Amino acid sequence: xxxxxxxxxxxxxxxxxxxxxxxxxxxxxxxxxxxxxxxxxxxxxxxxxxxxxxxxxxxxxxxxxxxxxxxxxxxxxxxxxxxxxxxxxxxxxxxxxxxxxxxxxxxxxxxxxxxxxxxxxxxxxxxxxxxxxxxxxxxxxxxxxxxxxxxxxxxxxxxxxxxxxxxxxxxxxxxxxxxxxxxxxxxxxxxxxxxxxxxxxxxxxxxxxxxxxxxxxxxxxxxxxxxxxxxxxxxxxxxxxxxxxxxxxxx
Numbered sequence: 001x002x003x004x005x006x007x008x009x010x011x012x013x014x015x016x017x018x019x020x021x022x023x024x025x026x027x028x029x030x031x032x033x034x035x036x037x038x039x040x041x042x043x044x045x046x047x048x049x050x051x052x053x054x055x056x057x058x059x060x061x062x063x064x065x066x067x068x069x070x071x072x073x074x075x076x077x078x079x080x081x082x083x084x085x086x087x088x089x090x091x092x093x094x095x096x097x098x099x100x101x102x103x104x105x106x107x108x109x110x111x112x113x114x115x116x117x118x119x120x121x122x123x124x125x126x127x128x129x130x131x132x133x134x135x136x137x138x139x140x141x142x143x144x145x146x147x148x149x150x151x152x153x154x155x156x157x158x159x160x161x162x163x164x165x166x167x168x169x170x171x172x173x174x175x176x177x178x179x180x181x182x183x184x185x186x187x188x189x190x191x192x193x194x195x196x197x198x199x200x201x202x203x204x205x206x207x208x209x210x211x212x213x214x215x216x217x218x219x220x221x222x223x224x225x226x227x228x229x230x231x232x233x234x235x236x237x238x239x240x241x242x243x244x245x246x247x248x249x250x251x
Contacts, residue, residue, distance in 0.1 A: 045079070046079055046080060046081035046105075046106050047079055047080055047081065048080075048081050048083065049080035049081065049082060050084065051082065051084055051085050051086040051089065051090050051091065051092075052077065052080075052090070052091045052092070052093075053086060053087075053092045054091075054092070054093045054094070054096060055093075055094050055095055055096075056095055056096065057069060057096050057097060057098040059096075060075040060096070060098060060100060061075075065077055065100075067099075067100075067101075069098030069099055069100065070098075070099055071099050071123075073099075074098075074099035074100050074101045074123075074125070075098060075099070075100040075101070076100075076101055076103065077091065077100065077101070077102045077103070077105065078101070078102070078103045078104050078105065079104050079105070080105045080106075081105070081106045081108075082105065082106065082107050082108070082109060082115070083108055083109060083110055084109055084110055084111075085109045085111065085113035085114075088112075088113045088114055088117075089113055089114040089115075089116065089117040089139075090107050090109055090113060090114070090115050090116065090135070091105075091115070091116045091117070092116075092117045092119075093116075093117070093118050093119075093121050093124070094117075094118070094119040094120055094121065095119070095120050095121070096120075096121045096122070096123075096124075097121075097122050097123060098123065099123040099124075100123070100124050100125070101124075101125045101126075101127065102116065102124070102125070102126045102127070102129065103125070103126075103127045103128050103129065104127075104128050104129060105129040105130075106129065106130050106131075106132070107129070107130070107131045107132065107135040107156075108131070108132035108133050108134065108135060109134045109135055110134065111134060112134050112136055113134060113135065113136070114135070114136065114137045114138065114139050115129075115131050115135040115137065115138055115156060116138045116139070117138075117139045117141075118139065118140045118141065118143050118146060119141045119142060119143065120141075120142050120143060121143045121146065122143060122144045122145045122146070123145050123146075124143070124145070124146045124147070125146075125147050125148075125149070126138065126146075126147075126148045126149070126151065127148075127149045127150050127151070128149075128150045128151070129151055129152075130151070130152045130153070130154075131151075131152070131153045131154055131155070131156040132154060132155070133155065134155075135155070135156050136155065136156060136157065136177055137156060137157045137158070137159055138151075138153075138156065138157075138158050138159070139159050139160075139161075140158075140159070140160040140161070140163050140166060141160075141161045141162060141163065142161070142162045142163060143160075143163045143166065144163060144164050144165050144166065145165050145166065146160075146163065146166045147166065147167045147169070148166075148167065148168045148169070148171060149167075149168075149169045149170055149171065150169075150170050150171065151171040151172070151173075152171075152172050153171060153172065153173045153174070153176070154174050154175060155174075155175050155176065155177060156173070156176060157173075157176040157177065157178045157179060157180065157181075157182065157199075158171075158173070158176075158180070158181045158182070159179075159182050159184075160181075160182070160183050160184070160186055160189070161183075161184045161185060161186070162184070162185045162186065163183075163186050163189075164186060164187045164188050164189070165187075165188045165189075166186070166189055166190075167189065167190040167191070167192070168181055168190070168191045168192075168194060169190070169191075169192050169193050169194070170192075170193040170194065171194045171195075172194070172195045173194065173195070173196045173197070173199065174197055174198055175197075175198045175199065175200075176196075176199040176200065176201075177199075177200050178199070178200055178201045179199060179201045179202045179203070179204070179205040180196040180197075180199040180202070180203045180204060180219075180222065181194070181196065181203070181204045181205070182202075182204075182205045182206075182207070183205070183206045183207070183209045183212070184207045184208060184209065185207070185208045185209065186206075186209045186212070187209065187210050187211050187212065188211050188212065189206075189209060189211075189212040189213075190212065190213045190215075191204060191212075191213070191214045191215075191217060192213070192214075192215045192216045192217065193216045193217065194217045194218070194219075195217070195218045196217065196218070196219045196220075196222065197218075197219075197220050197221045197222065198221050198222065199222040199223065200223055201222070201223060201224050202222060202224045202225045202226070202227070202228045203219040203220070203222040203225070203226045203227060204217070204219060204226070204227045204228070205225075205227075205228045205229075205230075206228070206229045206230070206233045206236060207230055207231040207232075207233065208231045208232040208233060209229075209233045209236070210233060210234045210235050210236065211234075211235045211236075212233075212235075212236050212237070213236070213237045213238075214227060214236065214237070214238045214239075214241060215237070215238070215239050215240050215241065216240050216241065217241045217242070218241070218242045219241060219242070219243050219244075220242070220243065220244035221244060226243045226244070226245070227241070227243065
């Protein structure tokens with residue numbers, strides 16, 4: 001836990017620096033490629049939506065989302081634009097086992113918050129969505145079978161803690177204010193086909209995480225290590241990744 005505490009302290013310090021710098025300069029961290037992709041996605045029609053809080057399977061129906069919560073017909077949260085948050089998250093889902101899919105959504109809250117927070121859930125997918133200013137993270141805690149794919153994240157970290165059988169695939173992560181992807185105390189995880197760059201700390205960090213795979217990623221120009229595996233992690237397969245040394249020399 002000491003390692004996790006220090007990691008969080010590092011993150012808080014980095015975020016504070018970024019916020020001060022952003023306020024004084026008015027600049028948003030975003031690469032040309034992500035800016036282009038973000039512009040293309042934003043040409044679609046989003047529906048402005050209030051923050052969503054789901055705390056049981058029944059809440060998906062109460063909120064009026066289409067679907068049945070089954071593998072073949074999951075509940076759909078789609079084509080929504082979030083510019084505000086409740087309890088520091090634009091979408092908060094907890095204590096569910098129903099299948100759900102968050103797809104084609106945009107997250108740019110008017111104050112510093114998580115885009116999505118998942119706690120004690122299973123059978124979730126988050127796909128083809130984008131983040132912008134102030135959406136600092138996607139948080140997944142004590143959850144299983146949660147799969148993130150084809151996300152375009154600018155200034156957003158992915159944190160997963162005490163979770164298993166989850167994946168992050170084909171995501172673009174640029175300028176995260178801490179580690180691009182950080183797994184703590186997880187197992188049977190997969191990170192594949194992602195492009196992770198210019199993060200304020202490490203590109204991919206695994207702490208006390210085992211039986212996992214990191215493959216086919218491009219990890220480059222992050223401030224600390226590009227891939228960092230530590231703190232009791234074991235049986236982690238790392239292969240076919242393209243890695244370039246970061247600004248601080250970490251590989």
